[in-house]
Amino acid sequence: MLRLEALHLRQGGFTLEADWDLPDGGLCAVIGPSGGGKSTLMQAIAGFVPPASGRVLLEGRDLTGLAPGARGVSMLFQDNNLFPHLSVARNVGLGLSSGRLSAAQRVRVDSVLARVGLEGMGARRPGELSGGQQSRAALARVLIEDRPLVLLDEPFAALGPGLRAEMAGLVREMLVAAGRVVLMVTHEPRDAIAVADMAVFVADGCAEAPMETRALLADPPEALRRYLGGVVG
Amino acid sequence: MAGRAGRIGWPGALAAALVLAVIVGPIVAVAMRAEGLGTLGPAGRGALRFTIWQAAVSALVSVALAIPVARALARRRFPGRGLLLTLLGAPFILPVIVATFGLLAVFGRAGLVNTGLAALGLPSLSIYGPGGVILAHVFLNLPLAVRMILLGWQAIPAERFRLAALLNAPVWRLLEAPMLARVVPGALVLVFLICLTSFAVALVLGGGPRATTVELAIYQAVRFDYALDRAATLALVQVALSAGVAALAVLVHLPDAMGAGMDRVVPRWGAGTRALDALWIAAAGLFLILPMAMIVIEGVAGFSDIPPGTWVAAARSLAVALASTAICMGLALALAVSGGRWAIVVGTLPVAASALVLGTGLYILLFPWLRPQVLALPVTVAMNALFALPFALRIVAPAVERSEAQFGRLADLTGLSGRARLRLLTLPRAAGALGFAAGLAAALSMGDLGVIALFAGQETETLPLNMYRLLGSYRSDAAAGAALLLLGLSLALFAVFDRAGRRC
Numbered sequence: 001m002l003r004l005e006a007l008h009l010r011q012g013g014f015t016l017e018a019d020w021d022l023p024d025g026g027l028c029a030v031i032g033p034s035g036g037g038k039s040t041l042m043q044a045i046a047g048f049v050p051p052a053s054g055r056v057l058l059e060g061r062d063l064t065g066l067a068p069g070a071r072g073v074s075m076l077f078q079d080n081n082l083f084p085h086l087s088v089a090r091n092v093g094l095g096l097s098s099g100r101l102s103a104a105q106r107v108r109v110d111s112v113l114a115r116v117g118l119e120g121m122g123a124r125r126p127g128e129l130s131g132g133q134q135s136r137a138a139l140a141r142v143l144i145e146d147r148p149l150v151l152l153d154e155p156f157a158a159l160g161p162g163l164r165a166e167m168a169g170l171v172r173e174m175l176v177a178a179g180r181v182v183l184m185v186t187h188e189p190r191d192a193i194a195v196a197d198m199a200v201f202v203a204d205g206c207a208e209a210p211m212e213t214r215a216l217l218a219d220p221p222e223a224l225r226r227y228l229g230g231v232v233g
Numbered sequence: 234m235a236g237r238a239g240r241i242g243w244p245g246a247l248a249a250a251l252v253l254a255v256i257v258g259p260i261v262a263v264a265m266r267a268e269g270l271g272t273l274g275p276a277g278r279g280a281l282r283f284t285i286w287q288a289a290v291s292a293l294v295s296v297a298l299a300i301p302v303a304r305a306l307a308r309r310r311f312p313g314r315g316l317l318l319t320l321l322g323a324p325f326i327l328p329v330i331v332a333t334f335g336l337l338a339v340f341g342r343a344g345l346v347n348t349g350l351a352a353l354g355l356p357s358l359s360i361y362g363p364g365g366v367i368l369a370h371v372f373l374n375l376p377l378a379v380r381m382i383l384l385g386w387q388a389i390p391a392e393r394f395r396l397a398a399l400l401n402a403p404v405w406r407l408l409e410a411p412m413l414a415r416v417v418p419g420a421l422v423l424v425f426l427i428c429l430t431s432f433a434v435a436l437v438l439g440g441g442p443r444a445t446t447v448e449l450a451i452y453q454a455v456r457f458d459y460a461l462d463r464a465a466t467l468a469l470v471q472v473a474l475s476a477g478v479a480a481l482a483v484l485v486h487l488p489d490a491m492g493a494g495m496d497r498v499v500p501r502w503g504a505g506t507r508a509l510d511a512l513w514i515a516a517a518g519l520f521l522i523l524p525m526a527m528i529v530i531e532g533v534a535g536f537s538d539i540p541p542g543t544w545v546a547a548a549r550s551l552a553v554a555l556a557s558t559a560i561c562m563g564l565a566l567a568l569a570v571s572g573g574r575w576a577i578v579v580g581t582l583p584v585a586a587s588a589l590v591l592g593t594g595l596y597i598l599l600f601p602w603l604r605p606q607v608l609a610l611p612v613t614v615a616m617n618a619l620f621a622l623p624f625a626l627r628i629v630a631p632a633v634e635r636s637e638a639q640f641g642r643l644a645d646l647t648g649l650s651g652r653a654r655l656r657l658l659t660l661p662r663a664a665g666a667l668g669f670a671a672g673l674a675a676a677l678s679m680g681d682l683g684v685i686a687l688f689a690g691q692e693t694e695t696l697p698l699n700m701y702r703l704l705g706s707y708r709s710d711a712a713a714g715a716a717l718l719l720l721g722l723s724l725a726l727f728a729v730f731d732r733a734g735r736r737c
Binding site: 048070080081083099141145 | 640
């Protein structure tokens, strides 16, 4: 599905290597110490950081040189996932078209908003929504974009633990169930166990191949054990 | 790739090419036409000497007075402080010819000061000549200098003042003198540069062998003597002068005068005497407010004397202001969005040029084909757009940069590019800055008395030129009315654009 082929990233003095396949379907957590390169890896897949060497392939298609909007990749950042000057419906509608929406497209926007629990809130500005509702609106845009790979770079980090779990549930229920592949950066190994089928461990300039989450955490490699400390096990 | 900043696209390249062409073309024309510097003559050399001298004295006096005023404003809170800070921004959009009129009402032959002196049996002062030129330049640039130095004061973190107070250390030597050493050279260079290209002030208050600037000499050569060769030679001198000082400006750090946050009061412990600070604030306030008040008072009295021709000129000026604002904002936006790294350099070039120099060049280039009267308004529109560009760009570029930094990745991800990106991201996010910049550009253009004087006949007069001619023909009531009209229109244009930008 997603293939990182001898991918080598370089930013200033920082380097990151990855060479693996992510199988189809499911949710994959990306864990590891901060500054380890989780965000850089996500940005490289989305097309914001050009690789020094190697390739990114999605469903067999080489993404090299493609603009972020043309890769078939959706992404949610830590913040600024909605344009504050556009209405919620317009923000979600950008997933369909940057021009005027047709009547049919507007109906689709409304139905997606209803699915994430924001029925009737399309006319509001993002600033008029609560933090949890803003996350739902951003999720609605990703949902409507209908791109096979979704990257979540800690978009729910600012939410409380309860809301975060709720959003993770929504991600599973809406995105994973619809057959999308989701890569989700998280600082909380517990979150990873709770929602992720697979996990990628990023540390020391290397993104390890994805492993089944339970297996990985049950018998962690040395670097992961150091990172986890006493948290698990 | 990660960000769009520094990216070059065709709109930015086109805008840069246009700006370069409008600056370089006329300068080349001037250089081709100019004769050797030996032909400058005693009058030309006198103008060169006076230009440098008056600019230097104006810069020194403005900055020297600005230091105590800025210090007093930095450390005192008093009723009306906010209003005074707002007024410090006013001279920027106050048309020079209107400001000069206000100074005439206070310091002129029948002005407040001379009336007072006469009542005391003292000899009267004359505002005409070198002293008047410097007085007007100080009036116009003191607020700018105060704003720059005040921002310097407020950039010193409050913790440092606290620490100095705790250690009983000398605040002046430890904090204030080093700050001034950083800010003052830039302020001096900027005021010097502005005064070098002074035309309207010299036109009204100067003249004669003792108070003619190079710009005024160019105007006289073209307009009175029709001596294009001499005008070109003088223009070349002005180019060398401005370019030299602009190069100097690159070397020193130019302080920011646009920055926000001037409402903060620097906390001080055991600082100076209150009375002295109050005196400085009162003196500066009176010096700035009195002429502006006189414009309003005399203008209201003279408003009914405004001749029909002045209203026509006002309508013409409005059209010129709107057209030049549209062009200026188009250029600024194109340079900010897709001008790449050189945008700010190209957009700042007009600072080193002068309207009279470029006007002379255009006169030489276009005169063989077109009558000057036909050119007057289009050339004025172009020049006004050009000279407002550096200010507009310095306001718009950071706003565009900020919107790209915040939302550029989201826009990339949703595939926004070209016009959709402009419409959905750049324009709404930078609306406030665009409105503010457009307001400045419109007000500057509305009040400009420069290149229009070189070209215009009766039927292409703008309002500032019309007002100048009313002044020159001793119709002071009508001139007062026209001054108030011009002031009102300039402020209204600024307010309308600024508010429209903030509403978005």
